[in-house]
Amino acid sequence: MEFNYFLPVNLVFGSGKVLETGELAKPYGKKALIVTGRSSAKRSGLYDKVNDSLKAAGLETVLFDKVSQNPLTTTAQEGADFAKANGCDVVVAIGGGSIMDCAKAIAFLSKNEGDINDYIYNRLTSDDALPLILIPTTCGTGSEGNGFAVLTNPDNGDKKSLRCNAIVAKVSIVDPECMMTMPKKVLASVTFDALCHNIEAYTSKIAQPLTDAMSIYAIELIANNLVSVYNGTGSKKEWENITMASTIGGMVINTAGVTIAHGMEHPASGLKDIVHGQGLAALTPIVIEASYKGNRDKFGKIARIFGGLTAEDCSVKIRTLLKKLDLDLKLSNLGIKEEDIKWMAENCMKVSEASIKNNPVIFTKEEIEEASVKKKVLVIGGGDTGNDCVGSAIRLGCKSVIQLEMMPEPPHERLDSNPWPEWPRVKKTDYGQNESIAVFGHDPRLYQTTVKEFIKDDKGNVKQVVIVSLESKQVEGRMQMVPVKGSEKTLDADIVLIAAGFVGCEDYVAKAFDVKLTPRGNVADENYQTNQKQLYVAGDMRRGQSLVVWAIREGREVARAVDEDLMGYSNL
Numbered sequence: 001m002e003f004n005y006f007l008p009v010n011l012v013f014g015s016g017k018v019l020e021t022g023e024l025a026k027p028y029g030k031k032a033l034i035v036t037g038r039s040s041a042k043r044s045g046l047y048d049k050v051n052d053s054l055k056a057a058g059l060e061t062v063l064f065d066k067v068s069q070n071p072l073t074t075t076a077q078e079g080a081d082f083a084k085a086n087g088c089d090v091v092v093a094i095g096g097g098s099i100m101d102c103a104k105a106i107a108f109l110s111k112n113e114g115d116i117n118d119y120i121y122n123r124l125t126s127d128d129a130l131p132l133i134l135i136p137t138t139c140g141t142g143s144e145g146n147g148f149a150v151l152t153n154p155d156n157g158d159k160k161s162l163r164c165n166a167i168v169a170k171v172s173i174v175d176p177e178c179m180m181t182m183p184k185k186v187l188a189s190v191t192f193d194a195l196c197h198n199i200e201a202y203t204s205k206i207a208q209p210l211t212d213a214m215s216i217y218a219i220e221l222i223a224n225n226l227v228s229v230y231n232g233t234g235s236k237k238e239w240e241n242i243t244m245a246s247t248i249g250g251m252v253i254n255t256a257g258v259t260i261a262h263g264m265e266h267p268a269s270g271l272k273d274i275v276h277g278q279g280l281a282a283l284t285p286i287v288i289e290a291s292y293k294g295n296r297d298k299f300g301k302i303a304r305i306f307g308g309l310t311a312e313d314c315s316v317k318i319r320t321l322l323k324k325l326d327l328d329l330k331l332s333n334l335g336i337k338e339e340d341i342k343w344m345a346e347n348c349m350k351v352s353e354a355s356i357k358n359n360p361v362i363f364t365k366e367e368i369e370e371a372s373v374k375k376k377v378l379v380i381g382g383g384d385t386g387n388d389c390v391g392s393a394i395r396l397g398c399k400s401v402i403q404l405e406m407m408p409e410p411p412h413e414r415l416d417s418n419p420w421p422e423w424p425r426v427k428k429t430d431y432g433q434n435e436s437i438a439v440f441g442h443d444p445r446l447y448q449t450t451v452k453e454f455i456k457d458d459k460g461n462v463k464q465v466v467i468v469s470l471e472s473k474q475v476e477g478r479m480q481m482v483p484v485k486g487s488e489k490t491l492d493a494d495i496v497l498i499a500a501g502f503v504g505c506e507d508y509v510a511k512a513f514d515v516k517l518t519p520r521g522n523v524a525d526e527n528y529q530t531n532q533k534q535l536y537v538a539g540d541m542r543r544g545q546s547l548v549v550w551a552i553r554e555g556r557e558v559a560r561a562v563d564e565d566l567m568g569y570s571n572l
Contacts, residue, residue, distance in 0.1 A: 062086045332374070
């Protein structure tokens, strides 16, 4: 085992620690530039506490309060010019990630000449900056724990990090009491950002034992404490836990980096100035769904922390958390249009090369673009499983959904030919169809319709389907649904989900075990035992397509049959 871990930051953690700012800053300078936003730190009284503490320790202070969400490179340059003009020799930041990142850039530019974009893209390098004292007021970015400063270039929309050890804080004062004035909406988005930092660092290809240990601990802290804090019932200890998780998130990405969720979000917020945590909320479940196969073990551990079982559950559990935080968003909710996606994918490849390489699964530009675009979904099958497919597609943010049903539309009311106590053969509109009505304004079902042909693109992916109407006709003495000549139509479809059932078992499985089959193609049995000694069958292999409740029942019964075969009796 070999790895390097280097992070020279003095973390001062605890309630009330902000009152020690002056004494902590005193060794590093005599005149402090206080960097903050336009109002929140002043309104909460935190600015006055910090300013008074600095002055009590003998430091002069000047204020730069022009930093906004997604800080600009031009704002950082303005702040650096202001710091130099006022003879400042230490920078003190009070605020969230945007303010701390801008303060880092100000400290850097105060000691280095030239365009900051040259340093961001490593055309120029330096390890010199004014000393930094960081006081986070949101438990999100973890900027207090790393040498990153994310900035947006207003000329081209590039959102990318300045990275160097010079902008690691000399002292970071992490005081949970400074977080407690956050609006509920801000708390949700920033803490989800913290969660993403830890998830991405944990699953990064350059993760190492120390970052693994810290990030999985932080994920547990957020999973166990965030919802109660968000709901307003969180204790002081729970606030401390999510604050600690945020700081850890900043520390681990300093070494392990982030992955493609951040890589894709930066172009989105650079383009539309959206809230970073909200952008991550729209993108992270999609990225996890496309990435979990690259590291099933780690994504499985994350899933289990949130109440799942396997890696496949991870994105579902993250979506469940987002719903609890009122953060269940799609890119379209944030003003991102389909025509923006191509630029975002290109920009991701340009500014987020490291994030792409760190991801458990490597994506091409085309795959990034595809993952970000809403899909047109076609569901074949009108049963319960088809309904589940419709609901799932809508919840995952599909652009449209159509459900094909071979049989005619049932009557809305029970017919005289279908009296009680017969099962009522009437039209049933289930939750999936109701969600389609709510989201798209119409029932997704097309009755008496099936697929005649699938049309592929040049990569072998489905792009269209040819559908055909059906009618009931007698064929060789039996009533069958047959195609209506000339009724063909072509529909666009990015994803086709087949929920049409099946007949018989998988042929290759039956042949592999040399078992006899029934006329319907299921495995033949006598009390669950096949024609092969001590080989048993249950579930769909035995009875054909059915429901999970039957699988559970037959699992119990086959266990009894095995017990009887081995013991001569069974008490199961």
